[in-house]
Ligand SMILES: Cc1cc2nc3c(=O)[nH]c(=O)nc-3n(C[C@H](O)[C@H](O)[C@H](O)COP(=O)(O)OP(=O)(O)OC[C@H]3O[C@@H](n4cnc5c(N)ncnc54)[C@H](O)[C@@H]3O)c2cc1C
Ligand code: SF4
């Protein structure tokens with residue numbers, strides 16, 4: 059049985075308008091946002107419009123023993139959507155309906171191709187928000203972000219994607235459709251299968267419907283920018299804020315390399331001689347916000363920092379402009395941007411930052427670090443040029459060391475970007491043999507023939 | 519060397535792209551098609567494959583690069599400062615070089631590049647258009663399916679007499695504050711001569727002397743957009759010759775694309791020719807959209823403006839906004855007219871989908887993009903839809919006719935002229 063027959067079967071099942079086979083078009087699905095990856099072409103791209111379509115695709119894939127790579131917007135940073143062994147890329151972008159906004163139950167039901175921001179726009183009139191906000195809110199899909207369990211800037215107070223997924227409809231590798239969870243706040247029926255499929259990176263099933271939790275939008279917020287001459291002071295301030303029982307919605311850090319690059323690029327008025335900047339935002343009920351902001355100001359001052367509080371939306375916007383410019387500014391410096399997300403317990407942030415600076419010096423690399431300090435999730439960003447083979451070798455060594463250090467400090471390989479292809483060879487460092495066994499057994503049980511996103515996370 | 523003539527030069531632009539996908543959030547075509555090849559990221563990947571010699575000319579590849587509005591929404595939203603519209607132009611030029619232009623386009627462009635031929639063609643067109651186009655209330659509709667023209671499309675009627683054939687070459691004033699040359703562009707010359715007349719009136723009331731060189735012709739961008747770099751370069755040279763001879767303070771345009779041709783494209787097209795390059799750069803420095811000239815350079819006396827009692831909204835043409843950065847000045851002019859009630863669109867700078875001939879070659883897709891704009895316009899309840907580009911005006915007028923909306927579409931300078 060040939061590829062041609064499989065493609066014909068797909069065209070027959072989904073209609074020709076939902077099957078892409080031209081060589082040039084396939085090139086556009088050979089990559090995602092991950093740098094330094096191979097770019098193999100898929101044999102075909104399909105754009106199903108409903109769960110039944112997805113079932114048909116899975117059945118055809120089984121019949122022809124062809125892999126399927128689920129794909130949302132292709133913005134992941136771990137090579138999760140790369141069609142490593144050829145086969146079918148299944149794009150969810152035509153399944154982009156918001157099926158229900160249920161304000162009474164603080165829930166919404168969406169198809170996987172809905173863009174996160176579009177969901178937020180739809181719930182805003184009800185005074186609600188869907189908090190997970192990765193840097194790609196305006197592009198990433200719900201299916202992709204659930205499958206990566208994406209985080210974002212508000213993780214410290216509001217948690218990450220998995221804390222908002224209440225129910226899933228999944229097409230399994232054998233073509234069956236399963237439903238887990240629902241709109242109830244409480245649900246302890248059987249294993250927590252919703253969580254199992256959340257963050258599964260498309261390796262266990264294809265998500266075709268998602269029920270998420272919504273929360274009331276905070277009434278007020280206060281934004282502050284603190285600068286420190288010593289990394290230790292910044293680290294102590296982070297600890298001190300939490301020790302004072304303030305949980306900011308946002309607690310972001312930028313190191314000196316990042317600050318200098320941002321200032322150079324965007325001229326937003328950052329002091330380039332400081333070692334670290336914290337961007338802090340507290341939100342909630344106005345009286346509480348005011349009290350919490352006061353506490354933050356005190357903690358920063360106690361730790362030798364200088365702090366500025368935004369007086370109005372315009373000033374808030376200018377504080378945020380600095381943080382938002384971090385990645386763009388770094389990215390403009392060199393052609394290739396390797397963005398990692400090693401994560402450590404909050405109390406180890408300073409140690410991790412110092413270690414990254416040392417690694418940068420050791421391998422003579424340009425690394426800017428920024429990230430979600432409040433939840434220990436750092437983004438060491440290596441600026442390089444993929445065409446420079448010698449430098450890329452040093453980059454790989456530096457990445458190895460960054461991960462080793464994060465694990466040594468009791469952290470994890472990935473706080474939010476996922477394992478995919480890019481980090482699968484590090485997996486055993488964190489999980490050990492026994493942990494790897496469990497992962498393999500789960501994969502084997504749910505996808506015995508290995509047709510779902512092969513080569514990602516674990517290989518069978 | 520220019521990336522338009524020597525494709526490898528575009529590498530520096532290509533490698534800047536980190537494939538983040540941010541362009542997906544703003545690309546009007548991607549929003550309709552959801553196809554990765556519609557958006558900048560996919561095109562950059564393809565351009566990269568061409569650069570590496572992994573892809574060569576095929577009709578399918580050409581089609582992908584044709585499917586771009588060059589609206590620059592992606593550039594404006596790109597964290598890495600990539601200008602995908604440049605990459606698209608470079609790729610189109612490269613593909614035309616590899617394969618040659620399709621015959622029909624070749625004929626049209628040869629005509630465009632020979633001003634006299636083009637003008638005769640258009641003059642004959644204005645007399646004979648009734649044979650092919652039937653007048654409707656709002657303009658003309660094709661009588662037969664003419665190549666690529668959709669039957670339901672409403673096109674503006676060609677002017678009985680072109681602007682250049684009626685306007686005086688010298689438009690002197692008593693105590694000139696400045697002297698400028700007016701580059702009319704095709705839409706003003708052949709379709710909307712009233713825009714040229716409005717410009718002359720406004721300049722005259724502001725004591726600005728205007729020269730309208732009679733031998734000017736199409737700016738050449740339509741040709742460039744289809745990858746015919748050689749013809750475009752000839753047209754650029756011809757305009758550099760015509761306008762360099764004039765002793766003027768500024769070159770004024772009433773269309774973003776025309777403005778950009780002087781301020782950006784000519785210097786790029788003539789980069790490799792030392793003599794022309796220097797002249798082109800000089801012209802580029804003094805090219806302004808009429809609104810920039812009136813607000814930043816002159817500036818006009820706003821106290822003399824008479825009231826115009828209208829509710830208006832404004833569509834920012836891509837090449838007036840992201841191209842020339844002249845939209846703020848246009849809006850300022852609109853708002854400075856007494857009696858005007860200005861209601862902004864929700865997404866004023868979203869592309870209307872026109873993109874010159876894109877609306878002819880890709881009517882359905884173009885119309886889907888346009889529909890968002892029409893809904894936005896409708897919700898303002900404005901009487902007048904103001905815009906600063908003839909090509910957008912054609913597109914918007916067609917949409918308004920199709921959807922039976924009530925707005926009249928006019929150019930910003932026409933609105934301003936009403937206030938004198
Ligand atoms: C500039 C930039 C900033 C970023 N910032 C953040 C950030 O702050 N926080 C963060 O967590 N991430 C961030 N990311 C990573 C990325 O945006 C997120 O992982 C995003 O949620 C991926 O969504 P997507 O739709 O692009 O998914 P894709 O990349 O298309 O897919 C991601 C994974 O999910 C699988 N998948 C997709 N849809 C389905 C489905 N329906 N069923 C099963 N599997 C599926 C794919 O196979 C793949 O393994 C950033 C990326 C970039 C480029
Ligand atoms: S063109 Fe810019 S926005 Fe688009 S993928 Fe490339 S870097 Fe990102």
Ligand code: SF4
Nearest residue numbers: 545558587589590592
């Ligand atoms: S120029 Fe416009 S149409 Fe072309 S890729 Fe960029 S955003 Fe899309």
